[in-house]
Amino acid sequence: MSNLIIPENPGIFINNKPLFIRKVRVVKKRMEMTIPFETSFGRFSSLSRLFPVIDFETEQGDVFTGTGECPPLDAPWYNYECHRTVEVALGYISSSLTGKPVDLNDGIVAPGNSPVTDIYSFINKYRWIVGHEIAKAGVEGAYWDAIAQMNSVPVSTLFGGTKKKVLAGTSVGLESTIDLFMKKIEHAVEGMKVARIKMKIKPGKDINYIEAVRKKYPEILLQVDANAAYDLFKPTDIALLKELDNYNLTMIEQPGRNDDIMDHSRQLAGLTTPICLDESILNVVHTRQAIELWEQSSDTKKLIINIKPPRVGGFLESLKIAQLCSNNGVSVWCGGMYESALGKTANVHFSSRIEVNLPGDHVSQAPYFKEDIAESPVYENGEITVPEGIGWGLRGSKL
Ligand SMILES: [Mg+2]
Numbered sequence: 001m002s003n004l005i006i007p008e009n010p011g012i013f014i015n016n017k018p019l020f021i022r023k024v025r026v027v028k029k030r031m032e033m034t035i036p037f038e039t040s041f042g043r044f045s046s047l048s049r050l051f052p053v054i055d056f057e058t059e060q061g062d063v064f065t066g067t068g069e070c071p072p073l074d075a076p077w078y079n080y081e082c083h084r085t086v087e088v089a090l091g092y093i094s095s096s097l098t099g100k101p102v103d104l105n106d107g108i109v110a111p112g113n114s115p116v117t118d119i120y121s122f123i124n125k126y127r128w129i130v131g132h133e134i135a136k137a138g139v140e141g142a143y144w145d146a147i148a149q150m151n152s153v154p155v156s157t158l159f160g161g162t163k164k165k166v167l168a169g170t171s172v173g174l175e176s177t178i179d180l181f182m183k184k185i186e187h188a189v190e191g192m193k194v195a196r197i198k199m200k201i202k203p204g205k206d207i208n209y210i211e212a213v214r215k216k217y218p219e220i221l222l223q224v225d226a227n228a229a230y231d232l233f234k235p236t237d238i239a240l241l242k243e244l245d246n247y248n249l250t251m252i253e254q255p256g257r258n259d260d261i262m263d264h265s266r267q268l269a270g271l272t273t274p275i276c277l278d279e280s281i282l283n284v285v286h287t288r289q290a291i292e293l294w295e296q297s298s299d300t301k302k303l304i305i306n307i308k309p310p311r312v313g314g315f316l317e318s319l320k321i322a323q324l325c326s327n328n329g330v331s332v333w334c335g336g337m338y339e340s341a342l343g344k345t346a347n348v349h350f351s352s353r354i355e356v357n358l359p360g361d362h363v364s365q366a367p368y369f370k371e372d373i374a375e376s377p378v379y380e381n382g383e384i385t386v387p388e389g390i391g392w393g394l395r396g397s398k399l
Contacts, residue, residue, distance in 0.1 A: 003327040004291060006284050010319040011160035011353075015147050018115035022055040022063065024094040024107045026087070027399060031340065032370040037073075038173075044074050048083035049340050049373075050135075051399060052090060054097070054142040056116075056150075064149045066391070067399060068141020069343035071310055072134050078337070079258070079279065079311065081134045089135035096126040097139075119143060119316050133282060133313035134337075140314035141346055148391045154349065155393075156386050159319060161352025165383040167359035169196035171225070171336070174205050178212050185213055187365055189220060195359040195382035196221030196250065202229035206240055210247050221359065225253040228279060232256040232267040244273055250358070251276040251304045261286060265293035265303075276304040278335060283312055284320040291328045300328050304358070306335040309350055310343070318350055326355035334360035341374040342399070345392050348377050352386045373399050 029049050037044040050070040057063045072086045081089075095102040099110035116122040122143045126136065148155045170188050175181040188194050197217075201209065201224045213222060224244065230237040232255070241255055251274045256264050258279035268275050281287055287305060294303040305325055309318045325332045334351045336344065344362065351360050362384050367376070374397040378385045387393025 004288050004324075006288060007320055007323045010316075010323040012119065012316065012319060013147070013151075013158035013160075014118045015150075016117055017150075018059055018117055019056040019146075019150075020058075020115045021097050021109050021113065022057050023109065024097050025053050026090050026094070027051040027053055027067075028087070029340075029373065031368075031372075033368060034366050034370055037338070042075070047074060047338060048072070049343075050083065050086055050090065050138060051342065051373075052093075052139045052142045053399075054139070054146065056146045058150070062150075064146040066142035066144065066146030066149070067342065068138040068143075068145065069339060069346065070134050070138030071337045071339045071343050073338070081132065085132065086135045086138075089129065089132035090139070092129055093126045093135060093139050096129070116143075123314075123316065134310045137310040137312075137314040140316065144315060145391045152390055154386070154388055155346070155391060156349040156352040159315065159349055159353060161349060161386065162354055163352040163386060165385050166348055166351040166356070166362065167195040168362035168379060168382060168384045169198060169221070169359040170194045170363050170365060171198040171200070171361045172365070173200050174202070174209070178209060181209055182212055182216065184365060185216070189217055192363065192365065193381045194363060196223065198223045198225055198253075198361065200225050200227065202226065203237060203240060207243055210244065210249075214247050221250055222247070223250040223253065223276070225278070226255040228254055228256060228258040230255040232260075232263045238267065241268065242271060245271055249273050253306060254278045254280065261290050262293055265290070265297045269298040271302075274302040274304050274331075276306050278306040278308070279311075281305055281307075281312065281321070283317055284324055287321045287324055291324070291330060294330075300330050303330050305330060305332045307332050307350075307356070308335040308337055309347065310337050310339075315346075315350055319353065322353055322355040326357075331358050332356055333358035334362070336361035336364075338368050340369065341372045341376045342392060342394060342397075345374075345377050345387060345394055348384050348386055349392065373397060
């Protein structure tokens, strides 16, 4: 039985007290990476992280300052957004929140600007902006942080999260040789004791690499991420994907085009391994469409969604996706986007919801950044403790 009605409130806290936005600013940090990020078009040794910071004032005059994070890449490689587009979009969002024209906006609220209450009234101020999900997610994060402070609770409580710990896996990139690659896998499995391994694959660097992992670790939870590297209408690519059924993988993530849902559902219906969608799910409507397509062509048990709050425009949308998936027997997990400690912590608060039932990309084999803006959440033996401090519960914040 399917339940395709999109939940309006996926079990989140509703704030009824009027809050006046006083000031909106963006702290931009250029962060040096410990290991440069390699792509097909270039190499990055640092990334810009943008932190929207918003002051909210209650009717009693108390001020709560909330902070969120926008974690774009430096070029439109993962999606169309990059640090340049996020900065432009934040200009429009800030203008919508302060009530000042975008070219005259100094981040200080205009006189007579109407207050916000619940998350819907907050998002309503900037929902006219099409797309720019990474920018919107950072701004929404600032709202939740402030509301949590106002109520003296961790953000996970506002999200309806009940788990004290969340399962944490890691993502392992390809290397030039299988030996080098296996060193990273061994470090993750034996050194870090992660709850599961996600490995990147592409045609020609798939079966041989997976075989090496399975030979050494026949039992470990293993999933693969293809980042749209396969052509779902090329018989040789389909044959390679079909062969992956022999390796007891938890899922094959986004093998086809980064904007496709339908071809994934039809062309791969013959596989027994579940298909996970990442890049092609930008909101809860896409999620409903995916569930309908899997119902028609195979089975919703063979659909998995990787929810990255920055990819889907924030936490409200992420929670709607998680609940809709759970109502239809679809598993979900939380992916990472090279977030700083703040963004990583926010993902852990989101993952404390019971519907997020598979291990997320919460730990990396080495810290992403030479100097982070705070301490990462506490990780031990495949689990991360959900911070219990007020707001995000960040330790040692240098923002
Ligand atoms: Mg992915």
